[in-house]
Amino acid sequence: SQTIHQWPATLVQPVGSPLSLECTVEGTSNPNLYWYRQAAGRGLQLLFYSVGIGQISSEVPQNLSASRPQDRQFILSSKKLLLSDSGFYLCAWSMYSNQPQHFGDGTRLSIL
Amino acid sequence: QQPVQSPQAVILREGEDAVINCSSSKALYSVHWYRQKHGEAPVFLMILLKGGEQKGHEKISASFNEKKQQSSLYLTASQLSYSGTYFCGTETGYGGATNKLIFGTGTLLAVQP
Numbered sequence: 734s735q736t737i738h739q740w741p742a743t744l745v746q747p748v749g750s751p752l753s754l755e756c757t758v759e760g761t762s763n764p765n766l767y768w769y770r771q772a773a774g775r776g777l778q779l780l781f782y783s784v785g786i787g788q789i790s791s792e793v794p795q796n797l798s799a800s801r802p803q804d805r806q807f808i809l810s811s812k813k814l815l816l817s818d819s820g821f822y823l824c825a826w827s828m829y830s831n832q833p834q835h836f837g838d839g840t841r842l843s844i845l
Numbered sequence: 846q847q848p849v850q851s852p853q854a855v856i857l858r859e860g861e862d863a864v865i866n867c868s869s870s871k872a873l874y875s876v877h878w879y880r881q882k883h884g885e886a887p888v889f890l891m892i893l894l895k896g897g898e899q900k901g902h903e904k905i906s907a908s909f910n911e912k913k914q915q916s917s918l919y920l921t922a923s924q925l926s927y928s929g930t931y932f933c934g935t936e937t938g939y940g941g942a943t944n945k946l947i948f949g950t951g952t953l954l955a956v957q958p
Contacts, residue, residue, distance in 0.1 A: 765944050776847070776932060777887070777948040784943060823886055830936065830944045831875055831894060836886035 735760035739824045739837030747845050752797075752811040754840050756824030759805065764826040766807040767834065768799055771821040783807060819844045846870050848935050848949035856955045857923045865918040865952045867933030876909050876916040877934035877946060880927075887932060890918075920954070928956045 739756045746752060758764050768780040779792045781799035789799050796815050800808045807824055821841050825834040848869040855863050867876060875894050879887035893909035893916060905927075909916045920927055930953050934946035 767945075769948075776951045777934075779945065779947070782943060782945055790943075827944045831892060832944060833877065833889040833892060834934070834944070834946060835889065839886050 735826070735835070737824065737826055737835055737837040739840060741840060742838065743841045743843075745843045745845060746814050748816055749813050752809070752814055752818070752842070754809040754822055754824075754842075756807045756809075756837055757805055758826045761805070761826070761828065763804060764828055766801060767825040767827075768807065768809050769823040769825065771823065773820070777823065781809070814844050816844050818842065847947060848933055850931075850933060850949040850952045852952060853950070854953040854955075856957065858957055859925060860922050861956075863920045863923060863954060865920075865931050865933075865954070867916045867918075867935070867949050869914045869935050869937070871914065871935075871937040873909070873911065873914050873916075873935050873937060875936040876907075877936075878907055878916075878918050879932045879934060879948075880929045881932065882929040923954075923956045925956050925958065928954055930954070 736759045765784050767782045769777045770780055771777050781789055781791055783789050783801045786801055786804055797811050821839050823839045824837040827834040848867050851866045857863055877892050878890040880890055881887040891907055893907055895911040904921045907918045930951045932951050933949040
């Protein structure tokens with residue numbers, strides 16, 4: 734069966750520091766991968782998605798970037814964090830259209 | 846543009862029914878429904894494809910009206926475990942390989958004993 738791993742679960746970072754969040758999927762090949770951000774009490778905002786290695790589509794201009802160095806690995810990065818980058822970051826995977834998206838447990842990021 | 850869900854919040858007693866609506870300004874290819882409990886990741890409930898399909902999952906079912914660009918989630922005989930925030934995720938136009946979803950504004954459902 735397929736599983737998705739996301740880490741760390743919580744992270745506290747100072748303003749201006751770099752960021753790297755990692756997500757890996759097991760049990761499937763060539764999945765679609767997604768990064769979402771959820772502000773407190775709000776909905777899910779799609780940040781990036783990828784349909785293959787090295788293929789990244791950005792949905793919202795921002796201080797973040799994403800990379801997919803391997804088929805089942807998706808990384809969210811920032812060179813300098815802003816206070817507005819705080820939130821709950823979720824990685825998800827799916828196969829093609831009309832298929833469910835399955836979410837990782839998320840990373841709660843606080844910027845001080 | 847983000848789909849609008851109504852109501853924003855609803856409080857129920859165990860055993861009562863609820864309807865959550867999801868309305869889009871764009872033509873929809875499919876609608877996904879998810880439930881998210883506080884502090885946790887969203888969990889998939891069901892997918893509906895264009896064609897007015899209706900689906901069921903235990904005591905939770907949903908309909909999709911393609912012409913009205915709307916979907917509704919029906920929760921019958923609610924249980925305490927139904928509490929959480931419900932999101933619709935919409936796919937506008939055939940997304941092909943991307944399966945890209947735009948999530949709605951969310952509906953907070955609280956079921957009380």
